[in-house]
Amino acid sequence: MSQPVGKLLLFGATGDLAQRMLLPSLYGLHADGLLPEGLTITGTARSDHDDAGYRDFAAKALDEFLPADRKDDSAVGAFLERINYQPLDASKTEGFAALAEKLGDISGGLAIFLSTAPWLFGPTIKGLESAGLAGNNVRIGLEKPLGRDLQSSREINDIVASAFPEDRTFRIDHYLGKETVQNILALRFGNSLFEPVWNAQGIDHVQITISETVGLEGRAGFYDDTGALRDMVQNHMLQLLALIAMEPPARFDGTAIRDEKVKVLRSLRKMKPAEVPNLTVTGQYGAGASKGEIVKGYVEELEKPSNTETFVAIKAHVDNWRWQGVPFYLRTGKRLAERRSEIVVQFKPVPHSIFSERGGLLHANTLVIRLQPEEYIRLLVMAKQPGLDRDGIRLREVPLNLALDHEFAGTRRRIAYERLLLDLIEGDPTLFVRRDEVEAQWEWVDGIRAGWEANDVHPKPYASGSWGPSAGIALTERDGVTWNE
Numbered sequence: 001m002s003q004p005v006g007k008l009l010l011f012g013a014t015g016d017l018a019q020r021m022l023l024p025s026l027y028g029l030h031a032d033g034l035l036p037e038g039l040t041i042t043g044t045a046r047s048d049h050d051d052a053g054y055r056d057f058a059a060k061a062l063d064e065f066l067p068a069d070r071k072d073d074s075a076v077g078a079f080l081e082r083i084n085y086q087p088l089d090a091s092k093t094e095g096f097a098a099l100a101e102k103l104g105d106i107s108g109g110l111a112i113f114l115s116t117a118p119w120l121f122g123p124t125i126k127g128l129e130s131a132g133l134a135g136n137n138v139r140i141g142l143e144k145p146l147g148r149d150l151q152s153s154r155e156i157n158d159i160v161a162s163a164f165p166e167d168r169t170f171r172i173d174h175y176l177g178k179e180t181v182q183n184i185l186a187l188r189f190g191n192s193l194f195e196p197v198w199n200a201q202g203i204d205h206v207q208i209t210i211s212e213t214v215g216l217e218g219r220a221g222f223y224d225d226t227g228a229l230r231d232m233v234q235n236h237m238l239q240l241l242a243l244i245a246m247e248p249p250a251r252f253d254g255t256a257i258r259d260e261k262v263k264v265l266r267s268l269r270k271m272k273p274a275e276v277p278n279l280t281v282t283g284q285y286g287a288g289a290s291k292g293e294i295v296k297g298y299v300e301e302l303e304k305p306s307n308t309e310t311f312v313a314i315k316a317h318v319d320n321w322r323w324q325g326v327p328f329y330l331r332t333g334k335r336l337a338e339r340r341s342e343i344v345v346q347f348k349p350v351p352h353s354i355f356s357e358r359g360g361l362l363h364a365n366t367l368v369i370r371l372q373p374e375e376y377i378r379l380l381v382m383a384k385q386p387g388l389d390r391d392g393i394r395l396r397e398v399p400l401n402l403a404l405d406h407e408f409a410g411t412r413r414r415i416a417y418e419r420l421l422l423d424l425i426e427g428d429p430t431l432f433v434r435r436d437e438v439e440a441q442w443e444w445v446d447g448i449r450a451g452w453e454a455n456d457v458h459p460k461p462y463a464s465g466s467w468g469p470s471a472g473i474a475l476t477e478r479d480g481v482t483w484n485e
Contacts, residue, residue, distance in 0.1 A: 035425070041084070048087050171432055180369060209332070209344075228309050235433075238265060245328075382396070
């Protein structure tokens with residue numbers, strides 16, 4: 001791990017991400033004494049603030065988005081003293097000299113968090129180079145989207161690599177900052193119970209679901225040009241799949257963990273165009289009821305016709321010794337019945353039931369890893385119901401629960417960006433995504449999109465508040481599998 005830097009530079013400092021996540025996260029780190037002593041935070045965006053104006057802006061964001069129990073006037077005041085601001089049009093190189101002057105001496109190291117439109121990556125990198133803000137003591141964090149396909153992703157990565165080598169480039173997937181996601185590694189590699197059966201001999205299938213109840217929520221332009229496959233599957237869902245399927249790394253460090261993840265991503269079975277319609281389902285939400293309210297359909301919200309998918313379900317395979325023949329079912333969508341992010345590992349049944357002659361019905365064990373809104377790990381096991389069993393033994397499926405909110409009640413639950421920002425400041429790459437991972441993800445996703453185009457696939461309609469089109473249910477049902485709902 002590198003040394004902590006002395007300065008942090010935030011691009012997009014007046015955007016929604018900065019208000020909701022970045023400023024509250026940085027404040028949380030400050031309030032808990034985790035930011036390096038003397039670290040200054042400089043925000044930059046096109047908005048015309050001075051230092052005092054941006055501090056007022058930041059104070060309002062903290063007031064709106066911080067939980068009540070985290071608000072402390074003295075801590076907020078001390079945090080705001082760390083903050084400066086420099087207006088900048090990142091599309092014009094000449095503005096970067098003033099930004100460098102505002103930052104001052106960066107010999108103590110500089111970390112940059114870049115949250116801008118993809119078309120600004122090139123001008124921004126050139127501007128940073130021109131102003132001497134891309135030296136050996138500067139590292140850069142990149143917020144998605146990093147391209148629309150493999151080709152555009154390579155172009156962006158090449159632009160970044162021209163100024164920042166891989167060991168100073170931190171690609172952000174905020175799901176990797178979630179406690180429960182990191183607990184996947186602890187669960188698998190910190191316990192001897194699971195690893196012996198964590199393979200095709202012990203596991204029947206895996207389900208990964210990221211469902212949302214919201215619609216466009218002000219992201220119409222971005223989302224209609226992106227769709228569910230690019231927005232969720234290409235990054236978050238494939239990263240979760242890689243963590244579930246990876247081989248044990250030799251040690252807990254950025255190189256070893258990411259080496260094993262990329263092996264999984266390269267082992268994803270490529271879909272031939274003719275196979276894509278049978279292995280994927282796309283959908284687009286129509287009008288319906290969500291959280292007790294009548295809501296519009298996608299095209300009504302968008303106010304124009306669109307072929308963009310708001311739902312996708314996929315049957316994937318990892319072609320290696322550990323996972324041969326085990327399907328991985330992925331499902332994500334907007335305006336679904338429930339907000340939920342979870343991984344379900346369905347184990348195979350016991351090879352022989354000794355209870356069947358006396359009426360005992362066995363269910364195969366199921367492991368549920370819930371990421372949000374609750375955070376828990378639940379293992380469903382069979383247990384005997386109390387009684388004298390005169391009419392035969394009765395078994396029932398019961399949960400063994402590790403509810404993180406309960407078990408670690410004395411520990412504050414952190415925003416994912418708190419960990420990621422601190423790791424960027426300290427130079428720990430473990431929870432960031434390497435270039436070869438990103439490109440392996442895009443290569444697989446591009447194959448699906450090519451299959452949709454070759455077969456003229458159009459999204460199937462589904463009612464808001466449902467679990468997506470019926471074809472999404474049929475995708476698993478024809479294998480004898482039911483989505484965990």
